Amino acid sequence: MSPCRFCSSLIDKYVKADQKREQEQEGEMHRNHDHLRNVGLWVVQGVLAALFLFAGGMKLITPVEVLTLMSPFPGEFIRFIGACEVLGALGLVLPWALGIRRELTPLAAAGLVIIMIGATVSTLAIGGGVLVLVDVVIGVLAATAVYGRREALRVLRPTAPRLAAAAA
Secondary structure, eight states: OOOOHHHHHHHHHHHHHHHHHHHHHHHHHHHHHHHHHHHHHHHHHHHHHHHHHHHHHHHHHSOHHHHHHHSSSOHHHHHHHHHHHHHHHHHHHHHHHHTSSTTHHHHHHHHHHHHHHHHHHHHHHTTOGGGHHHHHHHHHHHHHHHHHTGGGGGGTSOOHHHHHHHHO
């Protein structure tokens, strides 16, 4: 017994409509996930920017003599780290907010990760104990910003045809 051609076409129509509805729902869920991810990254970037602006700013306005007394490192080096922290804080927010050279945001976050690795090692070296956890958490947050904004770095990656042309 063969199926009715009218019934099968109606069934196909409803099946296709159901598939289309499912695809639209999946697309909307993906957009919501991307939006939440973006909001989360903005929160992380904002908190890190505020933290590094404050910490770096304090290192820049504190007299070098006081910095030398507070740290085993030379005051000029601490001042340099402060300048790097302020620039990193600005780099976390401004490129992405202004939409200009967005690839600088993950690079700034990567620079702050390097600073926090140094802070972790130096805290351990002077016997900071549990205080090292603060440095580790801040470093992990900065690494999260690097990872979350990594798609902006695709602009910097050379493609295979350009490499082949440069080698020739």
